[in-house]
Amino acid sequence: MMSDTKPVDLRVEDDVATVTLNRPDRLNAMTAELLHLATSTLETVAADPAIRVLVLTGAGRAFCAGGDLSQGAGGAVTAGVGPESRAKLLRQFMETSKLLHEMPAVTIAAVNGACAGAGLSWACACDLRYASARAKFNVAFLNAGLSGDFGGTWTLPRIIGQGRAREKYLVSQPFDAVEAERIGLVSRVFDAEQLLPEVTAIARRIAASAPLAVSRIKQNLADSATVDFGRALDLEAQRHTECVESEDGREAALAFIEKRVPRFTGR
Known part of the structure; x- marks a missing residue:
């Protein structure tokens, strides 16, 4: 049973964590309370080496509708503060996107329904995105007279390309899961009732892979956005060698020779 009081729910089974946004009556829209708890929850997951995959999803019929505008424009930020304090607090909350993007665990957005504004930014900060056939994006x-936050202007162009990202921001029309898959925003679309089982299966497959290799792949892909090709080659060579010389690297080679499933330990 999902908690009726906590706006963010964390469940860990083996090495997969599921973080569920839990304000279904408000389409899981962000408030200061939700963002404080989301920040601490993601920090907890990021600091736990036993967690290899994080699945982010929403309760009810929405993933996350963005900031709760019933609290005013930028309602996710505490009202009644000046512009400098507001920007500072917002930036602190935006660390959630950085955590999703950079934590050692692979992050997966299971977009079960409405996904808009900063909620879409959160989905884009994840490593992978899968959607329910019922999902709607915007x-x-x-439309709210805002310029955007939580990193979407950085992540979305890198996922779907500059031209499409500019259209999504500047024309600002809703689109469905079929369109999201067509433009590469999500990798696959599942029937609504199959979304979480399918995403959980993907998460467990990743979690069963060599942890050191998975984390180094994630680092390489993140670095590719900010380093030149030569530096990327340097980092690939360094990290690839680390994997070759690791216990898991030797175990993978031995398992291949012995025609068995490897037993990875993350060392």
Whole structure:
């Protein structure tokens, strides 16, 4: 049973964590309370080496509709503070996107329904995205007279390309899961009732892989956005060698020779 009081729910089974946004009556829209708890929850997951995959999803019929505008524009930030304090607090909350993007665990957005504004930014900060056939997407910031936050202007162009990202931000029209898959925003679309089982199966497959290799792949892909090709080659060579010389690297080679499933330990 999902808690009726906590706006963010964390469940860990073996090495897979599921974080569920839990304000279904408000389409899981962000408030200061939700963001404080989301930050601490993601920090907890990031600091736990036993967690190899994080699945982010929403309760009810939404993934996350963005900031709760019933609290005013930028309602996710505590009202009644000046512009400098507001920007500072917002930036602190935006660390959630950085955590999703950079934590050692692979992060997966299971987009079960409405996904808009900063909620879409959260999905884009994840390593992988899968959607329910019922999911609806909208950048939505322009409709609220806002310029965007939580990193979407950095992540979305890298996922779907500059031209498409500019159209999504500047035209700001909703689109469905079929369109999201067509433009590469999500990898696959599942029937609504199959989304979480399918994503959980993917998460467990990743979690069963060599942890050191998975984390180094994630680092390489993250670095590719900011380093030149030569530096990327340097980092690939360094990290690939670390994997070759690791216990898991030797175990993978031995398991291949012995035609058995490897037993990885993360060392």
